[in-house]
Amino acid sequence: MTQNRQGLSRHIPEPTKKLVRKACGYGCVVCGSIPYDYDHLKTEFNVAEEHDPDDIVLLCDKHHRQKTARILSAERILDAKRHRSSLDSETRFKLELIRDDFLTIWGSNVITASNNSIMVDDEPILTLTKTDNDLEPLLISGHFRDKTGNLICAIKENEFVARSAQLGDFTVISNRFTYSMPDGSTGLAFTLDDQKIHISSAFHTKSDAHVAVNDDLLQVGNLFSAMRFRRSRFLQNQTAISVGTCCDQFSFDHVDLSRIAGGEMVECVASHSAVGVFVAGRDRPKITSNYDRL
Numbered sequence: 359m360t361q362n363r364q365g366l367s368r369h370i371p372e373p374t375k376k377l378v379r380k381a382c383g384y385g386c387v388v389c390g391s392i393p394y395d396y397d398h399l400k401t402e403f404n405v406a407e408e409h410d411p412d413d414i415v416l417l418c419d420k421h422h423r424q425k426t427a428r429i430l431s432a433e434r435i436l437d438a439k440r441h442r443s444s445l446d447s448e449t450r451f452k453l454e455l456i457r458d459d460f461l462t463i464w465g466s467n468v469i470t471a472s473n474n475s476i477m478v479d480d481e482p483i484l485t486l487t488k489t490d491n492d493l494e495p496l497l498i499s500g501h502f503r504d505k506t507g508n509l510i511c512a513i514k515e516n517e518f519v520a521r522s523a524q525l526g527d528f529t530v531i532s533n534r535f536t537y538s539m540p541d542g543s544t545g546l547a548f549t550l551d552d553q554k555i556h557i558s559s560a561f562h563t564k565s566d567a568h569v570a571v572n573d574d575l576l577q578v579g580n581l582f583s584a585m586r587f588r589r590s591r592f593l594q595n596q597t598a599i600s601v602g603t604c605c606d607q608f609s610f611d612h613v614d615l616s617r618i619a620g621g622e623m624v625e626c627v628a629s630h631s632a633v634g635v636f637v638a639g640r641d642r643p644k645i646t647s648n649y650d651r652l
């Protein structure tokens with residue numbers, strides 16, 4: 359049924375959904391978790407005449423079931439919604455049972471699970487730690503920042519945590535996560551499953567060093583210079599990419615990137631080294647250039 363007996367479409371208009379997401383702190387109003395569904399609270403959908411944002415809440419599966427079973431009352435859920443909208447509330451999402459060969463994909467560039475995916479000014483965006491625990495063989499931790507250096511979301515041992523005050527909007531549609539900034543720009547977009555995270559939009563900045571992803575392109579750089587990658591692979595590096603500030607020195611698996619025409623590498627492979635790409639700070643040790651290895 360696409361319409362109820364009042365002629366109301368089941369489809370909730372996007373502007374209404376956006377109001378609901380914000381009022382619910384971008385997660386289940388009771389526990390803050392995602393994924394969630396939009397649920398008409400006091401007025402059942404089949405008799406509703408309009409999609410009233412004040413009467414719609416985000417509920418996870420567990421709390422939706424408790425509401426349907428009348429364990430959780432509408433009043434209690436509305437209280438929870440008021441509480442979340444009045445706070446700088448947290449949204450949480452826990453990854454479960456991820457594989458130990460988990461991939462991080464930045465645009466069209468693939469990084470295999472080995473220690474630090476990308477370091478920016480000595481802070482890892484994503485760190486992958488292998489454990490002896492069969493239930494959680496791999497733990498992901500890190501931070502995503504926006505283009506002004508503010509935190510978008512933190513990841514601690516497979517749990518993503520975003521704070522509502524920093525966001526203009528945050529949507530989860532199937533396994534696609536999109537964080538929008540208060541100015542309407544996309545701060546971060548990725549799809550996530552138990553085998554990979556695929557980042558399609560990001561502009562992570564810290565102390566003038568940046569990592570940017572736009573569709574298939576990955577760019578790393580600082581105030582002085584930048585390097586771009588397409589369809590490249592980083593395999594079993596301790597750190598796939600490390601970007602510092604204040605220097606134009608680039609190395610790729612011990613190759614001097616300043617000698618690559620156009621500053622863009624396509625379909626290259628870095629493997630079995632400490633750092634796939636290294637954009638050094640002035641006071642950091644230099645990696646010896648070896649152009650012949652390309």
Ligand SMILES: [Zn+2]
Pocket residue numbers: 386387388389390391417418419420421
């Ligand atoms: Zn819940």
